[in-house]
Amino acid sequence: MGANKAYQAYQNNSVNTASGGELTLMLYNGCMKFIKQAMKDMKDNKYEAKNKNIQKAQNIIQELMITLDPKIEISKQIMPLYEFIQFQLKEANIKNDVTKLEEVLGLVTEFRDTWKQVILKNRQQQFAKGEPV
Template sequence: MAYQQYQAYQNNSVNTATPAELTLMLYNGCLKFIKQAKKAMEDNNYQRKNEMIQKTQNIIRELMVTLDQDAPITKQVMPLYDFVYHALTQANVKNDSDQLEQAREIMEDFRNTWQEVIKQERIRQHGQGANA
């Protein structure tokens, strides 16, 4: 019963999230799966490592596909996503924790930047609402 309630909460969170919040969820998912892949790598659990890296790569692909191709920032972001995807592949194939760490650092930077963007947008919206 508790699990079903948790699942309902999770579904509601996704269904009611703004696009910015959904992107933040994707970044957080990447970091969670990278952490799990690292643990699996340390435990020599290659199947779990592979699963977690593939989940991370699926998120990276989603971020790449949904990136606004007309936005000027895309030219800077897309190569970083490509790099992360490649680093994840190398981490998986070569069991390379350094590659996994590079991917984590970049995704953590994206996540932290995105959190700040959301925070600033909320401040801007609430500031305008008070003046309107």
């Protein structure tokens, strides 16, 4: 039990000290985890668990939608994709359609991979300028 508390403290500290970019990356990773678990639950006929995991993924996408800055042009392009992901998650949940979850997982993975590249590029630029990372 002591190791579990230490891990929980580590996780809390990771979230509390993460930059905005790192938090977004954590959200994408969490969303992917919940979608994968929902796929497994669906295959195992664990519909209550599937529902909970899809709802967790939907909550993450909702949070990402809320944090988009409408003044930034790219946000206007990202928002419809987030809305599509939300719709597909809802449809997958209602129809128990694993192919919709696979499609959404692919989109969220692309967002996560792109975001990870942005963070790395930003860190490289900061390092090149001698700024603290």
